[in-house]
Amino acid sequence: MRCDYSCQSAEHGLTRRGFLRTAGGAGLGALAIGGITGTPGGASWLSPAVAAEMSKSQKRILTIFLHGGVSQLETWDPKPNTDTGGPFRPISTSVPGIQISELLPHTAKQMHHLSLVRSINTKNSSHGPGAVQMQTGHNEMGAPHPHLGAVVAKALTPEKFALPGHILIRGGGSSRSSAAFLGPRYGSVVLEDGKAPQYSERPSALSLTSDERRQEFRRLANDRFADKRRTADTDAYTYSYDQAMQLMAQRDVFDVAKEPARDQERYGSHEFGKHCLLARRLLEKGVPFVQVNHSNYDTHFENFDYHIEQLGEFDRPFATLISDLAVSGLLKDTLVVVMSEFGRTPKINSRYGRDHWGTAWSVCLGGAGLQAGAVIGKTNDNGTAVVDREIDHGHLFHTYLQAVGIPSSDAFTIAGRKFPIADPAKGPIKELLA
Amino acid sequence: MPHAVFCFRAALCARAVRWSGAVASFVLLAGPALHAANNLPSPKPAAKAEKIVAAKASLASEIDRLIAAERLAPLGALADDGEFLRRVMLDLHGIIPSVEEAREFLADKSPDKRERLVDELLAGPRFARHMATVLDVMWAERRGDKVVKAAEGYEWLYESLAKGRPYNEIVRDILTADDQKPELRPASKFFHDRDCEPNQITRDVSRMFFGMDMQCNQCHDHPTVDDYAIGDYYGLYALVSRTYLHTDKKTKAKVIAEKGEGEASFKSVFTGEAADRVVPRLPRGAALKEPEVKKGDEYLVKPDKGEKPVPKHSRRALLATAATDGTNPIFARNAVNRLWAHVFGRGLVHPVDFMHPENPPGYPAVLDRLTAEFQSGGYDIRPIIRTLVLTRTYQTTYLLPDATALRRGEAAKRLKTWEAEQVRLETSLKEAEAAAAKAEGVKREEVLAQARALRTLLRARERRIDEARQVAAFEKIASTDKAGAARAWELLVTRWTEQGDVPLLKPLGPEAFASSMLQATGFVTISESKALATLKKSPPKELVKLSEAERPRMESMWVDRQTFDPLKSNYARFVELYGEATGGDFSATLNQALFFGNGGVVDGWLSPKYENLAARLVAEKDAARLADEMYLAVFTRSPTDEERADVAGFLQGREKEKLDAVKEMLWALLSSNEFRFNH
Structure with missing residues (x-):
């Protein structure tokens, strides 16, 4: 005896889709609703064909966070034959005129899908504040701001989506990230070491039948209460349990071993390779935000050896992922960003290390219709300063969001108060938004 | 402290008798009768107490009249006894009633039982326990351990409230921020948590104690609130900008210190409006008078050679006094508005930290009247809360009109x-x-x-x-x-x-949610019975040596601690998963639901142990009586006929796996909306 409520009607869903398509325009209304309103991605009222079409055009973001601070000189902005350049050579890429470090040979072949921002100055050289800047688009000051994943999950998760909207595949690096004022609903669900979410397995003492019986009795109790009083909050609470059941039923989504053996081999058997394949699996299921952490790049000692090792792990799975997303067409709707909390000093210290450096460094990004094969901004000859088109985390945040159709200059309204989605003093990198 | 019969011993004895099972039908709120029975002196003449009750009750009806003059929404029916009991216990104690408490209250036929219940609830240590959580979450915002541990800060609030210390005194200790005096150290958590950073302190003092979130005013006039000016921000900032964290020469410990010099200045990034030497003042207040201090003569202890300085004139002390000495109406207003929000789920002014003329209270006269009462009543929060929960408005059913x-x-x-x-x-x-x-x-x-x-x-x-x-x-x-x-x-x-x-549904805070589940499943009663048995058999020395006057209060606090300390370890997971974002909306998450279903914690409460609910239900042969007991324990009400049929149907043919069936139903009721929301 389930209640049949008018607000599960199709209008909500379509309005929401409409909003996403025309994003940048009149998005405020849709976003401003604090509780839950909108609707379904894979809801039952959709025919399978329509649902498939909708889930295909669902926008997504994948961020790969290279923890500790990857060196821009050993990756996206090599400075060969200078006092700061280090021992590695640059190599050509699939985009004529763009060269990157020889430590990224596979990535180089995918460069025509990607772009580089080489002129980042975040004016910070501490890990904590750097991670906050790059993942929230704001400086760490005053009340905390939500993580990029929380913003994306809030704006892009279809209403009756069974999987979490914000997933962190954690191999070291930061733990669960905060949704701040957006509320814990949009905080990350963590796949610790690439394993399924905590408590997503039914305890052995509880049979499926028993679980289904208690869920049925819960629904019955909720229906009886809803006859007396029903709010957006009671709906959200009811749904969270149904969502948990749905997630448990498709726990395989988190099992990378279910991917074809051939793919597992292509991505590699090490942790980061598996995590990239898992990320692909989740993006294919329509998860709006996935972050993969790769640790650790904090190379105060032996910077070059460590980068050979770390990037050796990073390069092939990352390039494979980009190539796969491009082939399947998903890259069209998926923004991919490779970021760190900052870069590393051009100056090589006495222990062959590079230290923290937020003054002139790079980010690599692509997909979701962004201009591909572009280079934004420029550093000077030995990489010690930005000389053209200075960019910071605020601009990047706007760019990411607008790439996936979120009107970043608007505000969220939470509990009656307005919160700008991204720093109102900044705007996106327009030339990247094709 | 002019209100009602404060009788801890009554509560304690009542509980002791009841939970030992000797007199099952004992009335919790026996009051004078109980005193007579035990030959204890009644602490206040009954006539005087009645007069006070009448006076306070009339304030509640005055509030109702002021509301009725403004409200257009129809007033719903009076909440029934079960509904009222559950609601007021959740709001005042952060826990639902036990089955015994529910039975006693429902059976009580006296007309003034709601008032007596409220007085009893306000007098007990569980009120201090719950309000300490509420205030702690409001002020520390779940920051956890820093220089001052979270538990220290909480304990101090609990003790302060249990002693009946007024609100302004508590805040005065917080703003005094003296981490050297042992009795004041826990209160310094507020400053330590924010590293004494003057902008963070300014923002949170204006937000939490004056109801004005002026964060934007750090750099310019507020973009959406005309009434908040950059000068307001810096007037307050000037009072805390000399405070900083000093590193002790020897111990290297961080201690709170203050300089005797240094002026605040600002320049708006919008308009270029600027000031060089900002005169310290409270938001909306006049310039505060400061003693003349000659240049070079600012210190009792100079900040030379890494010494912690001691200024002759402390601006922080000036802030503590000026804010809390009873003369600042905004300070009182903010507190009343937040108490209202606690009880009704929404401030009279809402959001509570955006008090300004363009965001008026729904009932301006009510806020004024309560603020005056709060000030004249010496900033005691209990009479205010008492008034609020005795209004007819509060006692309205949650069913929409x-x-x-x-x-x-x-x-x-x-x-x-x-x-x-x-x-x-x-x-x-x-x-x-x-x-x-x-x-x-x-x-x-x-x-x-x-x-x-x-x-x-x-x-x-x-x-x-x-x-x-x-x-x-x-x-x-x-x-x-x-x-x-x-x-x-x-x-x-x-x-x-x-x-x-209209009445709002209020989600339970994580502690109240966990405690209420422990209450429903019977574990609070078990824990309290143990504590009471210990008190009777081998009372702790520190209680025995107390005077007759002091002992009842200390005993009831001791029992409260003994009851909840063993259960508190359950809170951490709930706080982590259900802890609300400050001032944010309600959030239901997948992480919560997975934990609730598969985490093992809730399941552990559903297995029979001693005389807990599961044990009682499994032992009950009759399906209808089982349903009655279960709904009373979980929802503080009787099941409807439909629900009795639900239960009978659920148990049908499952005699051999009755425990499973009971656990399934219990889990379902605990995971339901009716349990999750205070209604």
Whole structure:
């Protein structure tokens, strides 16, 4: 005896889709609703064909966070034959005129899908504040701001989506990230070491039948209460349990071993390779935000050896992922960003290390219709300063969001108060938004 | 502390008798009868107490009258006893009633039982326990351990409230921020948590103690609130900007210190408005008087050679005094508004940290009246909360009123009066603003304050006028356009819900959620029985040596600690998963649901142990009686006939796996909306 409520009607869903398509325009209304309103991605009222079409055009973001601070000189902005350049050579890429470090040979072949921002100055050289800047688009000051994943999950998760909207595949690096004022609903669900979410397995003492019986009795109790009083909050609470059941039923989504053996081999058997394949699996299921952490790049000692090792792990799975997303067409709707909390000093210290450096460094990004094969901004000859088109985390945040159709200059309204989605003093990198 | 019979021993004895099982039908609130039975002296003459009760009750009805003059939403029916008991226990103790408490209260036939219940709840240590959580979450915002541990800060609040310390004294200790005196150290958590960083302190002091979130004013006038100016921010900033974290030479410990010099200055990034030596003052307050300090003569202990300085004049002490000495009306108003929000789920001014004329209270006269009462009552929070929960408004059922309950014609009638009042207010406001433009100095501040008050009243009036028009429009189509009327009514109900003019569903905080599950499943009673048995058999030495006057209170606190300390370890997971974002919306998450279903913690409460609920239910042969016991324990009410049938149906044919069936039903009821929300 389930209640049949008018607000599960199709209008909500379509309005929401409409909003996403025309994003940048009149998005405020849709976003401003604090509780839950909108609707379904894979809801039952959709025919399978329509649902498939909708889930295909669902926008997504994948961020790969290279923890500790990857060196821009050993990756996206090599400075060969200078006092700061280090021992590695640059190599050509699939985009004529763009060269990157020889430590990224596979990535180089995918460069025509990607772009580089080489002129980042975040004016910070501490890990904590750097991670906050790059993942929230704001400086760490005053009340905390939500993580990029929380913003994306809030704006892009279809209403009756069974999987979490914000997933962190954690191999070291930061733990669960905060949704701040957006509320814990949009905080990350963590796949610790690439394993399924905590408590997503039914305890052995509880049979499926028993679980289904208690869920049925819960629904019955909720229906009886809803006859007396029903709010957006009671709906959200009811749904969270149904969502948990749905997630448990498709726990395989988190099992990378279910991917074809051939793919597992292509991505590699090490942790980061598996995590990239898992990320692909989740993006294919329509998860709006996935972050993969790769640790650790904090190379105060032996910077070059460590980068050979770390990037050796990073390069092939990352390039494979980009190539796969491009082939399947998903890259069209998926923004991919490779970021760190900052870069590393051009100056090589006495222990062959590079230290923290937020003054002139790079980010690599692509997909979701962004201009591909572009280079934004420029550093000077030995990489010690930005000389053209200075960019910071605020601009990047706007760019990411607008790439996936979120009107970043608007505000969220939470509990009656307005919160700008991204720093109102900044705007996106327009030339990247094709 | 002029209210009601404070009788800890009554509660304690009542509990002791009840939970030892000797007198099952014992009435919890026996009061004087109990004293007579035990030959204990009654602490206050009954006549005096009654008079006080009457006085306070009349304040509650005065509040109801003030509300009725403004509210257009129909008043719902009176909440029944079970509904009231559960609601008021959750609001005052952060825990649902036990089955014993519920039975006793429901069986009590006396007409004043609600008032006596409220007095009992306010007097007990569980009130201090719950309010300490509420205030701690409000001020520390779940920051956890820093220099001062979270538990230290909490314990200090719990003790302070259990002693009945007034609100302004508690805040004075916080703003004094003396981490060297052992008795004040826990209160210094507020400053330590924020690293004594003056901007963080300024923002949170203005937000939490004055209800004005002026974060934007750090760099410029507020973009959306005309009333918050950059100068307001820096007046407060000047009071804390000399405070900093000093590293002790020897121990390297961080201690709170203050300089005797240094002036605040600002320059707006928008307008270029600037000031060099900002005179310290409270938000909306006049310049604070400071002693003359000669240059070079600022210190008792100079900050030389890494010494911790001691200034002759402490601006932080000036802040602590000026804010809490009872003269600042905004300080009192903010507290009352937050107490209202705690009880009703939404502030009279909402959001609670955006008090300004363009965001008026829903019932301006109510806020004024309660603020005056709070100030004259010495900043004691108990009489205020007592008044609030004894209002008829609070005691309204959570069922939404339907359109037939609307008093037809009332909106149109009021509209006339209100529109005339609007014109008068507009004229007065214009006059006040014109006068302010001409006035100077203190006089100008006075006129500005008047203008601000008038603007607040005007905006509140405009909102009600708008609402009255909406109601009148509904009435116009009510009989002619059925579909249109239904839609219009729905919009009205939404409006009233957003305004807090109908009762709101309030999600339980994580501690209340966990405690209430432990109560429903019977573990709180088990733990308390153990504590009471210990107290009887081998009372701890520290209690035995207390005086007769002091002992009851300390005993009840001891029992409270013994009861909850073993259960508290369960809270951490709930706080982590269910801890609300500050000031944010309710959030239901996948992580929560997975934990609740598979985490093992809740499941552990559903297995039979001692005389807990599961054990009682498994032992119950009769399905109807089982349903009665289960619904009373979990929902504080009897099941309906339908629900009795649900339970009987669920148990049908499962005699051999009855434990499983009981656990399934219990889990379902605990995971339901009716349990999750205070209603």
